[in-house]
Amino acid sequence: MVLEAKVKRRKADKRTKKMTGKEQEQDLTAAILTHYDRHKRKLPWRDTGNPYYIWLSEIMLQQTRVEAVKDYFTRFVAELPDIKALAACEEDRLLKLWEGLGYYSRARNLKKAAGQIMAEYNGRLPETKAELLQLAGIGEYTAAAIAAIAFGQPEVALDGNLIRVFSRIWAREEDFSRQAAKNELRARISVYLPENRAGDFNQAVMDIGALICLPNGRPLCGECPAAHFCRAKAAGEVMRYPLKKEKKSRKIEARTILIIQRGEAVRLCRRGNKGVLAGLWEFPGLSGHCSQEEIREQLAEEFSVLAAVTAEIEALPPARHIFSHLEWDMTAYWIYLPEPDLVAETGGDYHASADGPAVIAAAGQSFELTGQAAVWADSRMIRQELSLPSAFKPYQQEALKRLDG
Structure with a gap:
């Protein structure tokens, strides 16, 4: 089988070598652009000519599907229509707009970069890759994509789609997790960039990779404008490329999620400023899968012995959430605390605001309260103000259903 594949690749090479190098470049580029x-x-940021929109879309699209991004993008620019508005946005509001997209450091870096642009570039997004790389949250790929798509710079935005498409067209055997292999591929693709349409070329190949030259399942080679040039197709080895590195197994963490209700509010805690989901709000949690007896012990420590004894505890369905490197295996409980005397129980600083439930300064490490505050949040606050990561989505929905009911 290996020998047969090599013979097929040699035949494919002979067919493509009948054309001169320049003819191959022109024909492949023309085929891709015509398609x-x-x-x-049709994407809401495409063909707008708005560099802010292109920058925002590229950040949102990192590790996130296009279909998921569309609605988020539309809502985001409706509230924050330009770089000035983004730079001035309060972080809690920004994170609420981002809620559910994940990788929240992207949102924080957007705001930080917007501040840099206002301070150093008079509110205008810089045009060159070198300048864009100086902004928070912008790496090699994103800088190249913005420079090419927004400003027509001759840059190759080498993402997973471009790597897959061109590694198949040229039957490249390299390990593209290596930077040297990426640099070599980027240099070769750059020869095919059309004058005045670098942005369109990059987006065209991205579309081919997303819709035709698929990473999983059967590629739709019959619809591909590059099929005539593709050595992997000619050799019948499309799924061989790009060469795949063995994936590391994810670490699995068992967690117990506690939805603690008192009156018409549930308790939320702000996570610390480092680690997974840094600075975001969450339901209190414990490491491991805890029994109801263990939970009552924690309630006694965090609130009072009376609260622990009188609390109503109900098991909720389990849930799982997968991060890029980590998986949470969650059990959960709904806990109803009937006792109203917060000051006597916590000894914490208590105050009620005119426009929301009371806030209690976090004291100690119970329930992993390592952040700055815990809050009793009603359904309005959960919907409009506080950003909960999608890891807690099933429990957020359950909380809203019960609080609204």
């Missing part, structure tokens, strides 16, 4: 002009995806 793009006819079939390009």
